[in-house]
Amino acid sequence: MPVYPVSQVTSYINEVLTYDDVLRDIWIEGEVANLAKPASGHSYFTLRDEKGSLRCVMFRNGRGAENLSNGAAISAHGRVAVYEVRGDLQIIADIVQPEGIGELQLRLEQLKLKLEQEGLFDPSRKRPVPEFPQRVGVITSPSGAVWHDIQTVIARRYPLVELFLAPTPVQGDAAAPGIVEAFQALEAEPDVDVIIVARGGGSLEDLWPFNEEAVARVVFASRVPVISAIGHETDHTVCDLVADLRAPTPSAAAEIAVPDRMELAARLVASRQALDGIVADSLTAAKGSVERLWLRMERSRPQLDSLRMRVDDLLRSAASHMTNRLQVTHERLEGTSLRLEALSPVDTLRRGYAIVQHMDTGAVVTDVAQTAPGDELRVTVSTGDFPATVADEAPDTSDN
Numbered sequence: 001m002p003v004y005p006v007s008q009v010t011s012y013i014n015e016v017l018t019y020d021d022v023l024r025d026i027w028i029e030g031e032v033a034n035l036a037k038p039a040s041g042h043s044y045f046t047l048r049d050e051k052g053s054l055r056c057v058m059f060r061n062g063r064g065a066e067n068l069s070n071g072a073a074i075s076a077h078g079r080v081a082v083y084e085v086r087g088d089l090q091i092i093a094d095i096v097q098p099e100g101i102g103e104l105q106l107r108l109e110q111l112k113l114k115l116e117q118e119g120l121f122d123p124s125r126k127r128p129v130p131e132f133p134q135r136v137g138v139i140t141s142p143s144g145a146v147w148h149d150i151q152t153v154i155a156r157r158y159p160l161v162e163l164f165l166a167p168t169p170v171q172g173d174a175a176a177p178g179i180v181e182a183f184q185a186l187e188a189e190p191d192v193d194v195i196i197v198a199r200g201g202g203s204l205e206d207l208w209p210f211n212e213e214a215v216a217r218v219v220f221a222s223r224v225p226v227i228s229a230i231g232h233e234t235d236h237t238v239c240d241l242v243a244d245l246r247a248p249t250p251s252a253a254a255e256i257a258v259p260d261r262m263e264l265a266a267r268l269v270a271s272r273q274a275l276d277g278i279v280a281d282s283l284t285a286a287k288g289s290v291e292r293l294w295l296r297m298e299r300s301r302p303q304l305d306s307l308r309m310r311v312d313d314l315l316r317s318a319a320s321h322m323t324n325r326l327q328v329t330h331e332r333l334e335g336t337s338l339r340l341e342a343l344s345p346v347d348t349l350r351r352g353y354a355i356v357q358h359m360d361t362g363a364v365v366t367d368v369a370q371t372a373p374g375d376e377l378r379v380t381v382s383t384g385d386f387p388a389t390v391a392d393e394a395p396d397t398s399d400n
Contacts, residue, residue: 010084023080027106028054028091029099032072043068047076047091055083055090063113064096073099077110105204108211111238115213120220120242127225127244129257133193135162136257137186137224139179140198142167146250150196153254161258164189170199175209183218194257195222197239198229198250207231210239219243229253349382356380359387 004012017023030047037043041060045068046053056076058065067074078093095109115121136154140146142165154161166185168178179197186192197219199210209215210230219226219242228243229250240246247253341347349355356365359376371377375390 006087007084010082010087014082014084017080017082020080025077026080026091027075027077029073029075030054032068032070032074035068035070037065037068047074055088056093057090058093058096061117062094062096063109063116067096067098075099075106077106108204108238111211111213111216112241115216115238115242120216129225129227129245130193131259133161133258135164135189135192137164137166137189137192137195138198139166139168139182139186139195140250141170144170144200146198146200149251150198150254153251154258157255157260158258159261164192169209171202171206171209176212176215179209179215180218183222187223192224194225194227196227196229196250196253196257197243198247198253199231200250201232201235207235207237210237212238215239216242227253227256349380354379354381356388 028047030049030053033046033048033053035043035045043058043060043062043065045056045058047056048054056078058068058076058078075097076091076093077095078091081090081092082088083090094113095106097106097109112121119125138147138150140150147165151163154163164186166182168182169175170179183195183197186195197210199207207230210228216238219228219239225244226242227245227247228237228240229247229252230237230239233248245256247256345355357363357378357380358365359378363370365371365377371390373390373393377388377390378385379388
């Protein structure tokens, strides 16, 4: 016969308990004793009745630890396991409810725990409602007061929005499938900005369709924000926990979904007044800047009268200088002209002299030796010129 170590035996027992269909998902009831709550946040206690007792532990992420107190009669949900270090048989509880809670409430707490662990209640995934929605989808009964209240509130607050009703039963066996189908219908509608799922108050049984897992998951999967308004303010459903926003009443949900036109009008007036103030301040500042620039221009503007007088003085001085220069130049020209006239060959000719040139070459004859009998000459005197011919050879005057 084989011999097993203790740790192997306790591990085997734990494995057997883990796969037992009854012991891995069990509800038990009894009285709390030996309760201890250390700083870790876990709860250790004994659950007992008149014939037996079981050690229990609830870790800090369990639901209902506030219901634990010595002597309290409770119902606990969890699984049976062995604490292998000591070999103790114990219940690892995840839900604790006061004894006497009905089956529906126990199912509800169990579903809440499951969905919470999956992250369906995570606040970080909650989405804000659009500030100015254009289409609002509504999931409710078309014959109840809820639909009328939502229409009335939205018509009063923001009549620009378009309402789209996805009708569904909100109570009974057909309610949960109908709610799921209504969400699917709105998902197929284009441009729906936000969805309101609502019904009036009622008992836990009446509101139970909104605690169904299928409804919770279709709310979680919605592509647009969901406002849940189920029952009265004191009612809380799984749909409320999964939705992006919870409203205490259907009318409050309608107020959350759309803005108030009166508030918008007041905001517009305030914005206009603020804008008018900004414009007025800007104009005042601009006017001051222009006035300062004008004063600077005035100070830096040239003195035109002084400049005009200066220009007149310069013009008079230039005119006087030019007149003097012209007079001096005229006198110089007259003197030069007289000198030129004195040197002019015309005056010499008037005194009886003549200019003799060869007719064919134009060469001036300055010596008789430059002529020969028969040469054709041109003789120029003061009044004109005439031709001449050398008749005889000129006498030799070299001895004289």
